Amino acid sequence: MYSINRSEERTGFQERVPYHPAIDLQTDFVMVYGIDDSMPQRIQEWQQKGYITHLMTGVAWGEYQDYLYGKVDGKNHWEEAQKNRLGDIISHGKDVPYMVPTIAYTDFLTQRIKKAVDAGVEAIHLEEPEFWVEGGYSEAFKREWQIYYKEPWKAPHESADAQYRASKLKAYLYKRCLDRLCGELKEYALVTYGRELRFYVPTHSLINYTQWRIVSPQSQLLDLPTIDGYIAQVWTGTSRTPNVYKGVTKERTFETAYLEYGMMQELARGTDRKIWFLHDPIEDNPSYDWEDYKQNYIKTLTASLFHPNVWHYEISPWPDRIFTKSYPKKDGTGKEKIPASYAATLLILMNTLRDLKQDFIEWDGNQDTIGVFLSDSAMFQRSPLDSSNEEVSQRYDGTKVDMLQTDTAMELLHWSDFYGLTLPFLKAGVPIRPVQLDNIRRFPSYLDPYRTLILSYEYMKPESPDIHLALSQWVQEGGCLIYVGDDSDPYHQAKEWWNQGEKTFTNPAAHLLEVLGIDQQSEQDMHAVGKGVVHLLRKHPKQFAQSAEMAEQLLTAVKRTKEAGKQNDIWEEQNYLLIRRGPYIISAVLDESVSEQVLQLDGLFVDLLDDQLTVHKTINVSPGKQSFVYDLQHQQDSQRFEVIAASSRIEEAEVEQGQFTFLAKGPLHVPGVNRIKCPEEPKKVSIATQPGKYQEADTEWEPDSHTLLLTYDNHPDGVTIQITL
Incomplete structure (x- = not known):
């Protein structure tokens, strides 16, 4: 618990207001937000208080009115705002549109951010490179299409191919923007000040962006040497987005956060890049009461701690809104500031997070983690081809995403294709992790930690055919692969590598089967491939979210595959997850699980979720609840303080x-x-x-x-x- 050298930057926060003692959270660094006339003074104030200073600013949106209205170069740039099919500007607020990242816009951001470099920050965070799926209709985007594809623009809603290619272009444009901007500013800092400047990208998870229908570079950022790391922007606002399990639609904050953080760690796994996990004790929506904020914060916090390879944290965005603002009382009789007990609990947790780098890691129960593949291309096929733009339009108003309450819109928001393949395992206490399909071709040993993997091309597509060569090798060496799909996805018709060239395939799965040596006409579901096994589950993945029977069918299918592959570590279903990180024990008891049993921990513990740090001999965790405790019996030296x-x-x-x-x-x-x-x-x-x-x-x-x-x-x-x- 003792202070760790701030240079390790284990914890930090972002803030737009000047230094104030009420928000001096004593982290290692602070991200001063926004570039305006007050920025140099704000940076200096935090530096004087001992903080390492970074700068954070939006890359897709921000207070960039001078550029929009021509005060920068004499040209009006509103045509670079993202627009939807109806010609409406997609906005983050008044005069704050989401931008098409043109060369001119990138150059404007570069010049603007030089002010922060001149002010002495050590790192820059370019947050949320986002292009909405419903966008792609502005004049600037049409020009970019013509340059990139060497053909006239096509309206994204007209075909699967046009939508898929429009989204690929959107991701490319933000990748180009970040590479150009970061490279130029790194050179500027080195030439002008002899200082190495670091760049990080705070970004939502691939899961959330797909769910909310936003396109972002995501794993493509791994190809940019100018990027030094990321912030995993996972918080209550993303994780309480409803999903469907056993036919029931509701918020599942812990489970969604667990999967989101798991997805985000894939941006750094196997690299030397740094990643911070974000927590937010409030969230953007100001309409909840303090008890609601607390319970959901605990769910996201504990969910993040089940990923022990990450031990850097952004402990809060905007502490000013936490410790100085008021929110509705639970009884509806006005507003109140943060209760002292919750404030103390938050600071206990925020300080404890600096100590989560622990050598001793031990899981309770199931050890074999099952992987479910997810690719950047999941973001490319999130527009229904048989619906009008009005039926699925959405807006982010600074607090939440709103979608029209149509069946199509809700089905998109729930994204049962992915959750149907993940929630049945997580709810049974089986460790399951999203696995970045695109990384197979980036890292030769990327799949080594896994013995069982689930793949479907009904909601995403492989970037290139060589992915299948690596998958085939992994199976032949003893892996168990379950392919789930009924070939019904209309995006199989997008003009991509599997249906171009001298030999074509109806869909990418057909190419995968050929590489694996499996007859596509075979009615057999289980196939031996080398030392491994491939199980073809001919159903659409969203079916496994629709009922208890279908969820059980998926579990049974994976068990059968592991048995056929002679993997003797068939999991034991339980209603909880538990991990030990040094003296810390994190547990979560799942509702909608195999039982309603309360998890009981016996020993001697300090409850870190209690503002009085109460000592207990027994900790009881009920379904739907989580715990975070310090084990006083873990290798303690009784003769030292x-x-x-x-x-x-x-x-x-x-x-x-x-x-x-x-x-x-x-x-x-x-x-x-x-x-x-x-x-x-x-x-x-x-x-x-x-x-x-x-x-x-x-x-x-x-x-x-x-x-x-x-x-x-x-x-x-x-x-x-x-x-x-």
Whole structure:
């Protein structure tokens, strides 16, 4: 729990307002948001408080009115705003359209961001490179089509081919924008200041972008050497998007977040790129009460902790809206600011996250992770070809995505094609991970961690045929592949590699079967290929979301495949997930699962979700709930002091002649709470808000755990605590 060198940048947050002691969260870095006249001053203020400073700005949208209205170069650039089929501008707010990333727009962003480089930031975050599926009708996009495809523009809604190719172009344009911008600014920083500048892309998950019908470069960013990493923008606002399981439509925040974070880690797995997982204690929608925010925040937070390869976090966007703003009371009688208990809990968790880099990782129960493939191309086929644009139009108003309440629109939003292949396993306590299909051709050993993989081309397509060569090799070496599909997807007709050239195929699955050596006319469902097995499940993946019987059918099919492949580690179905990361235990009990049994943990634990850091001998977790605890019996040295958890950043800790002294720093108005392991009950505990002026502290000794609970008033400049045995 002790302060880690800020240079590791394990935790940070983004903020648009100037420094204020109430939002001094004591992270390693801060992303100053937005480029305006106040930016250099805001950067300087945070730097003076010891923060590493980055800059964040929107790449697809922002306060770019000077460019739009011709104040930059004398030209009006509104034709570069994204437009839908009806000619409406797709907007993030008044005078804030989503942009087509033309060369001119990219050059404007480059010049604008130079101001941040001049102000001394160490890194730039270009957030949300987004092109809406319903876009593609502006004059700027038509020109880009003509340049890229060497033919006149085609309306995306006219055919599967036009829609698919329009989306591919949208992803390419933002990839080009980022590569050009980052390359030029890296050179500028090195030539002008002799400073290496880093670039990161904060982006929603591929799952969410597909669900919300947005196109973004996603895994294509791996091909850009100018990109240093990412922020996984997963939060309550994305993860509470409803989906369907066993025919029931509802929010499944934990499960969706688990899959989203799992997808995002694929942007960094096998590379040296850094990725931060985002959490948001509020979310963009201001209409919920504090209890709702808290429960959903806990779901997303714990979901992220089931991915132990990631241990960097953006602990909050916009702390100003969390710690200074008011939100509706649960009884509807007005608004209230954040309860002190929730504020303290948040700071406990935010400080604990710096300690999640742990060597000891252990899963409880099922060990064999099943992978479900997902490709960038899933974003390319999200427009129904038999519906009008009005029937599926959507808007993001800064708080949420709204779609028209038609059957087509809701089916798109629920995206049962993907959730039908994932939720049945997750709800049965089986670790399942999204796997980036496109990465097979980027990394030769990418599939090595998996023995069982599920693939469907009914909601995505493979980028190139060589993917099938790698898949075939993986199967022949002993892998179990379940292919799910009924060949009904209209996007099989897009003009792509499988139906072009001298030898053509009706769909990419037909090429896969040929590479695997499987007769396409065979009525047999199970096929031995080398040392492995291929199971052809001739159904559309969305069917497995429609009923309990279909969900069970999918589980049975995968079990059969593993048995045929002589994989003897058939999973044991259970209603929970549990992982140990060093002394930390994270658990989640699933509802809609195999039982309603309560998970009971016995031992000696500190509850990190409790603002009083209460010590328990038993932790009970009910279905639909999650827990995050510190295991006091995990390799503890009983003869040393140890800060177990605190709502403060702990610095300058030292032990001398039975006396433990440290500095605790935290934001103003957030209660200071600290649970400390001691060799024996202290004789004296003192606290000083000024050097040398100590007074007796408020404490409570817990004899069973040999821990001390210490409470005080947080302050950004720190309070000194002295414990004497």
